[in-house]
Amino acid sequence: MLIKLTGGTVYDPASGIDGQVQTLYVQDGRFVKPPAEGVKIDKEYDLKDKVVMSGAIDMHTHIGGGKGNIARMLIPEDHRKDPVHRSDITRSGCGHAMPSTFTTGYRYAEMGYTAGFEPALLPINARQAHMEMADIPILDKGGYVMLGSDDYLLRMLTAKKDQKAINDYVAWTMNAAKAIGVKVVNPGGINAFKFNQRQLDLDEKNSHYQVTPREILQVLATAVKEIGVKHPLHVHGCNLGVPGNVETTLNTMQGIGGLPMHLTHIQFHSYGTEGDFKFSSGGAAIAEAINKHKNITADVGQILFGQTITASGDNMRQHANHGFANPNKWVCMDIECDAGCGVVPFKYRDQNFVNALQWAIGLEIFLLVDDPWRIFLTTDHPNGAPFTTYPHLIRLLMDKSFRNDMLATIHPEAQKMTTLASIDREYSLQEIAILTRAGAAKLVGLEDRGSLAEGAWADITVYTEDADREKMFEKPDYVFKDGELVVVDGKVVHTKWGTTHIVRPDWDISVEKDLQKYFDRFMTMKVGNFKISDDEITEDGRGSLTVHGLNHVT
């Protein structure tokens, strides 16, 4: 089927197209050259005066894995307020902070998103996470495998194994867990929690393994680079949410020594200790450091006011914050030899000084980082806010007067502590397209996605230009996924299944000898069962795997 998209205003930063009127052609799911004269067009969409972008990509969103289910179980009251009825083409479920899998897919698509990446794919729980993501319709998905607090890696570091052995272990785990990247959460801290340490700074030793977070980051970032994975090491740093952690974060950036590194939900890691309340913004310092260190990328993890639930592998920090649980119930748990998990419901309030300043810090970082290719639009769904708040967030970035109106309503002391009012920058449509499309595709290492160029997969979003950017982005006119029309006027009209994006770095087969012994001795699962086969993703007939290339390894 040949589809013609006529005369839209195209924003495709991947091809350097910034608001030019173009006509696009789609055949068999991909963009194609304009056909020869006389070739029959099966379907034409008149996109005159419409804004055309590729499908948006959320490069950090908690949409799969055990913690999501714990979050769902913990806040049934939130689900009751947002029931989702079935229709002839969509399934029932529930929404708000941690929606059901099906609702997640529909609501993302209805905002023009066509891919989402789960950033905390625990190796031991990867199968469950993939199965859960397999139930998310329309979206493409993938995951970053979580390492750094697993006993096996820490044992290797204590035993002073060489980098090659660690590379093999990382590559093996990525293959076994079907991942596209590697994430580290509170490096070594989740493990240290099990040895009764309640905080762990960058150069503080795990009391059992005698390994510091800095060493863990160093070997993992090196491993990711050396095995050729395009997505840089995805780092949830030390001391999340602790006033004064801006120093740790700056130190983390400098200490990585030029290796590619992605700092996630950096807003939560940008706090100073100045002012009457001993809590201040480190936003400017962080943005300056990102501007300076070209090897660093970051997503913001913006908070937005309202009820949500925080779900994280960082049980050390989640345990420390459980007193703020609202409603007052929380879960912290261990996950065998791998990591942990903490789920704490949270209500961010604009009249709370800390929450209000967190809101402002996130926006400061967005606006002070110069290079839109190295900063990404996230709320760390659902930790800062549910993903359904993205259109609101886009408006905050694109509309200075709206932003200042909102700023005027927050806690007055927080207003005094932020420079937000003095920042004039407004994001352009092209910059939003970079943050949410081209930049994200490039960062994750996706080939043929996040672009409207010939040969790329036809994930397309069409918006009606509106000065109210929130309205514009919450209700696209059309969304196409792989060339199929899935959303019209912000409502799902057709569902399909996305693919799972992975990479397959090489590893030395001998790595399994030690792992076999380790699994037999310590784990509840045999090493053979730990590895997820391709069939498990594809055998139901709706899942598929898309393997992306690696950087050339020198």
Add this chain to the structure above:
Amino acid sequence: MSALTFTLKQETAQRVDMSPLVCQLLKDVSIDDIAAIELQNGKRKIPVSELFDISGADTQNIVIKNSFAKLDFIAKDLQDGSITVEGEAGAYLAMGMKSGTVTVNGDVGLYAACEMKNGLLTIQGNAGDFLGAALPGNKQGMKGGTVLVKGNVGQRVGDHMRRGTMLIEGCAGDYCGSRMIAGTIAVMGATGRFLGYAMQRGTILLWRQPKLSATFNDCGTHTLAFLPILFKSFRKFDSKFAAQAIAFNRVQRYGGDMAEKGRAEILVKLPSAGQNDSAFSAESFH
């Protein structure tokens, strides 16, 4: 003006969500419009007129006749007005009720008075489990008002209850007053196992000696001056609780649950000299 009366034509196979038929939502709504309101029935929606014959016009005084155990959410969030149910009621009767009165002639299902806020709920028959409880996962159950049950009640009465009074003329099942935060539950009949399980504060008032967990401590016998005042406040009800003869002020007091905050009390009537207790012997409840 006569009461707005819904007479069930015939019982349905699937459950019915009755929450649209409450006084505050029907105020100033014409009978034709009421007849056209759609009720969720299993996976279908059916108009009120298909399910009920409608008569009368006073929307602040609703009567549901021929009611049966699949009519759920009757009097949900009721605000003023009165609803009388002739027959049985399903689950979630008077859930979140804010004010007004609800009377049911027959038995009621699970979660009656769930998270009720105020008003008076009278149940002539028996009530199911989780009377006055919180919805699963919620932290606070019944927050005020009075529930009067003339029959027996199921398990977990007053689970997570926060405030209000629950008067039970019959017996209560296991876990009566479990996880109770505060409030008063009075049970004339027998109570089951795990009475007051994980109870934080609040009072359970009993006429019969219960079987208590090890985490409740015997605090000795007391003469409590507030009890006559409490009993006096029951006089207005059409209930055994209104009778002067059932009042007492001598109790054995047990404190607990020591596995929780331990500031709750279970008060058990002490047989006082010369008082004839036979009117409330086991026979009267079975």
